[in-house]
Amino acid sequence: MRAKVLVAAVVVPLLAAFIALPLAILAIRSLADGPAVYAAAAADADNRRALVNTLVTGGGAALLALVAGAPLGAALARLRLRGARALSMLLVLPIAVPPYVWAMAWIALASPRAGWLNRLAGAPLVDIYGAGGIVWVLGLALYPLVLLPTRAALEAADPALEEAARIGGAGPLRAFATGALPLAARAAASGTLLAFLAAISAFGVPYLLGVATERPVLVATTRVYQALALGAEQDVRSAIALCVLLLALAALATVAASRFGRGAPAPAGKGRRPAPLDAPRLTRAAGVAAWTFAAAGVLLPILSIVVSALTRRFDEPPGPSNLTLAQVADVLGDAGHVRAILHSVGLGAAAASLIVAIGAALAFLRVSPLSRLAEAAYAIPGSVLALAILLAFSREVRVIVLERVTIAVSMMGTLWVLLVAYVVKYLAFGVRAAETAARSVDPALEEAARISGAGAGRAFVDVTLPLARPALAAAWLLAFLPCATELTMSVLLAGPRTPVLGTVLFELMSYADPPSAAVLACVCLGLVVVAHAALRWLGRSPSGAAT
Amino acid sequence: MARALAVGSGDVSVRLESISKSFGASVAVHPLTLSIDRGVLLALLGPSGCGKTTTLRIIAGLERPDGGRVSIDGTDVTPLPPERRGLGMVFQQYAVWPHRDVAGNVAYPLERQGLPRAEVAKRVEEALGLVHLEGLGGRRPHELSGGQLQRVALARALIARPRVLLLDEPLSNLDARLREELRVEIRALKRRLEITTILVTHDQEEALAIADRVAVMSAGRIEQVGTPAEVFASPATPFVARFVGGGNAVDADSDGSTLRAGAASLAAPPGAPAGPVTLVARPSDLRLDPRGVPMTVVDRLYLGDRVELRLDWEGNPMRAVLAASEAAAAKIGSTLTVVLGNLRVLRRT
Numbered sequence: 001m002r003a004k005v006l007v008a009a010v011v012v013p014l015l016a017a018f019i020a021l022p023l024a025i026l027a028i029r030s031l032a033d034g035p036a037v038y039a040a041a042a043a044d045a046d047n048r049r050a051l052v053n054t055l056v057t058g059g060g061a062a063l064l065a066l067v068a069g070a071p072l073g074a075a076l077a078r079l080r081l082r083g084a085r086a087l088s089m090l091l092v093l094p095i096a097v098p099p100y101v102w103a104m105a106w107i108a109l110a111s112p113r114a115g116w117l118n119r120l121a122g123a124p125l126v127d128i129y130g131a132g133g134i135v136w137v138l139g140l141a142l143y144p145l146v147l148l149p150t151r152a153a154l155e156a157a158d159p160a161l162e163e164a165a166r167i168g169g170a171g172p173l174r175a176f177a178t179g180a181l182p183l184a185a186r187a188a189a190s191g192t193l194l195a196f197l198a199a200i201s202a203f204g205v206p207y208l209l210g211v212a213t214e215r216p217v218l219v220a221t222t223r224v225y226q227a228l229a230l231g232a233e234q235d236v237r238s239a240i241a242l243c244v245l246l247l248a249l250a251a252l253a254t255v256a257a258s259r260f261g262r263g264a265p266a267p268a269g270k271g272r273r274p275a276p277l278d279a280p281r282l283t284r285a286a287g288v289a290a291w292t293f294a295a296a297g298v299l300l301p302i303l304s305i306v307v308s309a310l311t312r313r314f315d316e317p318p319g320p321s322n323l324t325l326a327q328v329a330d331v332l333g334d335a336g337h338v339r340a341i342l343h344s345v346g347l348g349a350a351a352a353s354l355i356v357a358i359g360a361a362l363a364f365l366r367v368s369p370l371s372r373l374a375e376a377a378y379a380i381p382g383s384v385l386a387l388a389i390l391l392a393f394s395r396e397v398r399v400i401v402l403e404r405v406t407i408a409v410s411m412m413g414t415l416w417v418l419l420v421a422y423v424v425k426y427l428a429f430g431v432r433a434a435e436t437a438a439r440s441v442d443p444a445l446e447e448a449a450r451i452s453g454a455g456a457g458r459a460f461v462d463v464t465l466p467l468a469r470p471a472l473a474a475a476w477l478l479a480f481l482p483c484a485t486e487l488t489m490s491v492l493l494a495g496p497r498t499p500v501l502g503t504v505l506f507e508l509m510s511y512a513d514p515p516s517a518a519v520l521a522c523v524c525l526g527l528v529v530v531a532h533a534a535l536r537w538l539g540r541s542p543s544g545a546a547t
Numbered sequence: 548m549a550r551a552l553a554v555g556s557g558d559v560s561v562r563l564e565s566i567s568k569s570f571g572a573s574v575a576v577h578p579l580t581l582s583i584d585r586g587v588l589l590a591l592l593g594p595s596g597c598g599k600t601t602t603l604r605i606i607a608g609l610e611r612p613d614g615g616r617v618s619i620d621g622t623d624v625t626p627l628p629p630e631r632r633g634l635g636m637v638f639q640q641y642a643v644w645p646h647r648d649v650a651g652n653v654a655y656p657l658e659r660q661g662l663p664r665a666e667v668a669k670r671v672e673e674a675l676g677l678v679h680l681e682g683l684g685g686r687r688p689h690e691l692s693g694g695q696l697q698r699v700a701l702a703r704a705l706i707a708r709p710r711v712l713l714l715d716e717p718l719s720n721l722d723a724r725l726r727e728e729l730r731v732e733i734r735a736l737k738r739r740l741e742i743t744t745i746l747v748t749h750d751q752e753e754a755l756a757i758a759d760r761v762a763v764m765s766a767g768r769i770e771q772v773g774t775p776a777e778v779f780a781s782p783a784t785p786f787v788a789r790f791v792g793g794g795n796a797v798d799a800d801s802d803g804s805t806l807r808a809g810a811a812s813l814a815a816p817p818g819a820p821a822g823p824v825t826l827v828a829r830p831s832d833l834r835l836d837p838r839g840v841p842m843t844v845v846d847r848l849y850l851g852d853r854v855e856l857r858l859d860w861e862g863n864p865m866r867a868v869l870a871a872s873e874a875a876a877a878k879i880g881s882t883l884t885v886v887l888g889n890l891r892v893l894r895r896t
Contacts, residue, residue, distance in 0.1 A: 444642035447609050450629040451636040451713075452703065453659035458630075462655075466646045 003457025004365060011361045015370060018420050019377050019427075022388035029391055030244045033237065040234075041241035050223035051245065053210075054200050057134045057219055062196035064139025069146025069195075070188040072293065075286040076147070077154035078176065080276040082287050090294040095144035096528045098485040098502070100204025101521045102141045104509060105301030106133065107208065108308045108518065116304055119317075129213040134206050138199045140297050145198065146191035149261070153187035154180055159274040172278050180274065186260050193257035197250055201381035203488035204502075208509060220246045221383040221488065228387070228492060240391075243384040254379040302525065308518035331519040337504060341523060344501035347415060348484030351422035355479045356472050358423070359430025363438040363468075364460045371431050378428035382488030389421050390492060413495030421493055422483040433475030437468030473538050477531045485524045559621075560585040560743040561606060561711055566615030568601050575601040577767040578615060583760075588737050588744040590758035594790065595749055598767040600715060603747045607713055608632050619710055630659070635704030639716040641696040643688045649675070649699050650684030656707035674702040677736065694725040701733075705740065712737075714746040718753060730757050751791045755779060763787045785893060788827040795833075795887075797826045797863045798895060806892065811861035813840055819892040830855070832888035833867035835877075839886035844877050858885065 030037060041047050075081060076088050094102065110117050110128040118124045127133070162179035170178060203221040210217035211226075218226070220242050227235035227242075277283070312324040331337055362371045377385070393411045411417040441464050449459035465472075487502035494503045501520060508517040565578035576598040583589045591599040604610040606617055608629035617625050624632050635656075643652050650671050657667045675681055678698035688696060697717060704712060714733070718726045734757055737744050748754050754761050755775040762772045763786070771783040782788035785796040799808035803821040806813045813826075842858040842865060854874035858865040867885065869877075877883055 442640060442642065444638040444640055445644055447607075447629070448636065448638060448642040448644070448700075448703070449655065450609065451607060451632075451634055452656035453630045453707065454655075455628065455630055458659075463644055467644075 003455060003460075007361050007457070008365055008367075011358060011365065012370065014358070015374060018389075018424050019373060022385070022392035023380075025392045026240065026243065026247075026384070026388040030240045037237050037241045038245075041238040044238060046218065047223065047238060047242060050218045050220050050242070053131065053217055054220040054246070054249075057131055057138065057206065057217075058196050058200035060131075060135035061138035061142060061199035062192050064135060065143040065146050065195035065199075066188060066192040068139065068293065068297075069143035069191065070150050070184075071286075072143070072290055073147040073150030073188070074154060074184065075290055077151040078180070078274065078277045079279070079283045079286050081283065081290060083291070087290055087294060090298050091147060091290070092144050093298055093528070094141050095148075096481060096532060097141070098204065098482070098487060098524060099138060099141040099198075099202055100208060100487055100502075100505070100509075101305065101485075101524050102301055103137050103205040103208040104505075104514065104517060104521050105305045106137050108304040108514065109301060114314060116307075129209050130215065131210070131217050133209045134217065134219075137205050137209060138202055139195075140301075141205070142195040142198050145195045146188055149187035149191040150184050153184045155273055157183050157274055162274060173282070176277055190257045190260035193253050193260065197253040197257065197379065200246065200249060200253075201383070201488070203383055203491070204506065207506075212510060221381065224383050224387065225491065228390075239387060243381075243387050246381050247384045250379055250381050250384075254376075305518050305521050305525065308515055309522045311515065314515070327515050328519050328522075331516045336499065337520065340499040340501055340504040341520075343415065343498065344484045344486075345527075347418055347422060347500065348480045351419055351426065351483040352476045352480035354419075354423045355427050355430035356434070356476045357430075358427060359432075359434035359475065360465065360468070360472065362431050363434035363464075364457070371435060374431045375428040377424050378426065380425070382425060382486075383492065385425055386421060386489035386492040389417065389424075389489075393417060393420075412493075413498065415498050417493050418486075418490060418498065418500065421489045422486060425486075425489065426479045426482055429475050429479040430472075433471050433478075434468060437471035438464050441467050470538055474535055477535050477538075481528060481531050484527055558585055559583070560587070560619065561745065562616075562618045563602070563606070564616040564618075566602070566605055566612040566617060568598075568605060568610060568612050574767050576605070576612075579767075579769055581762060581769060581772065583743060583745065585743055586737075586741045587759045588734070588746060588757060590746045590748055590754035590761045591764055592748055592751055592754040592761050592791070593764035597764040599747045599749075599764045602764070603713055603715055603745060606711070606745065607634055607636055633707075633710045634713055635707065635709035635711070636713040637697065637700045637704050637715065637717045639719060641693070641700050641720070643691075643696050643699050643703075645688050647688075648684065649680065649686045649688070649691070652688070652699055653684070653702045653706055655703065660707065670706055671702075674706040677705065678702045678732070693721055694729065697721065697729065701736070705736070705742075708740075710743065712742050712744045714744065716747055716749070719748070719750065726753070733757060755791075761791075763791060765790070782827060782891070783893075785825040785827060785895070788825075788829075788891075788893075792829055793866065794827055794829045795865050797860075797865070799824050799826050799892075801892060808860075809862045811840065811863055813887070816890055816892065820894045823895040825893045825895050826887070827891040827893055828887040828889060830866040830868040832890075833865070833869070834886045834888055835869070835873060835883055836886040837884050839884040841882050842885045843882050844879050846879060847874065847877060856883075858883070860885075 072091055076084065076091070081087055106128045107115070109115050110126045110133075112118060112124040112127045112129070115126070115128065117126055128136070157180045162175045165175035165178045166172070200219075201221065203225065206217070206219045207222050207225070210219065211222050224239045224242050227239040309327060310323045310325065312322050312326070316322050358374070362374060411420070445463050445467070446459045449463045450456070454462060485502055486500070487506055490500050490502045491506055494500055501523065505517050505520045505524075508514075508520065559582045561583040563579060563581045565580055566576060567574075567578045568576040579602065591602060593599045601610060605612045608624070608627060612625070615625075616623055619632065647655070653671045653674050654667050657670060671684060672681070675684060678701050680695065680698050680702065683691075683695070688699070691699065697720075700717075717733075718729055721729065730753065733744075746754070746757060755778070758775060760772060761775050761778045763770045763778060765786045771778055771787045773781075778787060778791055782791060782794065788794040788796045797808045799806045801815055801819055801821050801824045803819065804815050806815050806819070806824065806826060808826065840860065842860045844856055845859050845864075846857040848855040848857070850868070852871055853868050854871050854877070856867045856869065856874060856877055858867060865885075
């Protein structure tokens, strides 16, 4: 009991100060001037266009994610595809890489004049800029959100449902359609809504493809960024109003996604997995299609980034003679860039550690509303969260101790504010992992420790934590990646003295130095590869076989 | 009776005073009072959901009672958390920690007491010897069989020399042969260590075989407490009659001389109460006898040296277990005359 009180005394004020308070201030500021703020914001044609564009690009990207993700998920789950292991690793990769890296890759491939594809064709065939490009890149970055739940639902489906259809006289495909597809449909719908949520929250992709062009296509997040960059009081107000609308849309999508997600099928009773479908011609066709997709949608953009980072002269055709390590040496030799990378890796590690620690603390407390609050922050679009934190902590906080010592704390422009933003945004990773892991530990194991003389805290540390360690380590890696490559919140919160990987990359891309940006994008890709190799290693380690 | 007096020194080890517990709207334990003498092995016996596990967990401190007091060796432990009650407990699913080796599991209670390492190591070996696991201290739990895991759990429960040993269905995950082996060992351990033991089980055979005293529970209440022989031979309530030994229990009306159960009727034994009653008779106490009442054979189940007959007594289903030779004439559909031997007439409330 004492341990719980102690832990709660640390965690509850943290959650209150860094999640509840900023959101409350955002809400209060948006209502401070009455509904007039919304009327004024809505009267602005740019704002209206930005909201429409948000819905159109978000909806388009979600649709593309569904069209690509659902069939790929079904094929991976139920067809014996050639090279299935490599294929599934490649197809899941896009979600691990920050979306703006894909935007950079597609700019290198398909910008009207300089894109590799257009230069190879000798004519401007494709133009990645504009709403179409935003949909294309976001769809290709987010389809794993549909693929993964679809595949999981089909793999978890009770094979007896299909076997019953076979006994009833249906062929294998008809049986699959009757027995398994309806279950997967809910999972795919839930994933599509999550893709929509991610698409309307995205900042890097719509900025790179929609702002720096002749005919700008603004969405809500980029419009908020512009308004805050302009910095006038009226612009800030309209940014707040836009953020509240975006938040409402995000909340709607989240609630709908969890509705659909709840109908997910329970794992099959006997732990049996459905057998691969016996459909040779379909399997062959699906294999060709999936590998083509992986090659064009995943490998080609990665290749274009790597080649961009290594290209000597962009006005000459690519080839071995046109490759150089000079750019890599330049970019990585630059003290400012190195500092940004160190900032990002350090912040990522610190944020991931805090995320896992707070997740474990919440799992120990078992107070459901606290855990849900911590989890809900993930659904808040990064721009909205950053604005809320900006509003809450832009002023100096003065703490007066014993009426004598005044401690003035200003977080703005420090790494602390970035740390807070990262931890809040990705806290859900730690909360979910710790909660799931703690729940999978038989309560009798902790009770046995209690009877043996351990208090509640001691029993949690001695029994549950060691058993949850593989899951927590995986959560650490999964939280580290997006924090170390974060862009959306960082561009709003990072100060001139606290550059991070994302903001430097963003500046290089905006100031027309794509080759240097490509080098940093390769650093991002390197982090992803290392983290995922570590994840695979964790999944294999025997200590994961506990419980 | 003599046996019950022989074990137990007479002073009370565990005392429950009107403890009660509800989970939401459902009452798990009605106010319940029970004393367990030092050195006695008491079995809490009942079907699943009868409150026996909740009672055990209240004693352990793993559940907080809604009301009442738990005292151990004369001290009130009700407000104490489980770690400060000085107990040992064995769980149904072993609850052996998979991330510690056998010695690490068994040593844990002593580590928590902060004993020096050499002392811990010595006592771990002793405890492993007690449960016949000498030399297996370095094994990982996943290398052990179910029976060995339960021995590890037993060693862990005993190593700190607890005042009371709690066993929550400790044998129900084991196969029949191991179960019988461990029964004998638990009895031997209890005798050797003279430790008060409370065993929760739904298996009446297990309870009767191991326990010094049996408390039969149903729907959150204790129906009867007694020696195994008392509970088996003289059930105090229709529930005990049905649950222990699968006895026949037929609701009837008594006027003091005649018992009527629907269309069936029977002369009352001397001293039978009047009013609503339940007639209780063990299947093994039913005999074929021309002085008995007519019953029709519905089915016969072959049990090897004996035969179980499913009978219909004017609409009341009955069971009889007879020697195979005696039951030779009992064909399905035939009518027999049966005497209810050792018939008990219990007042129905």
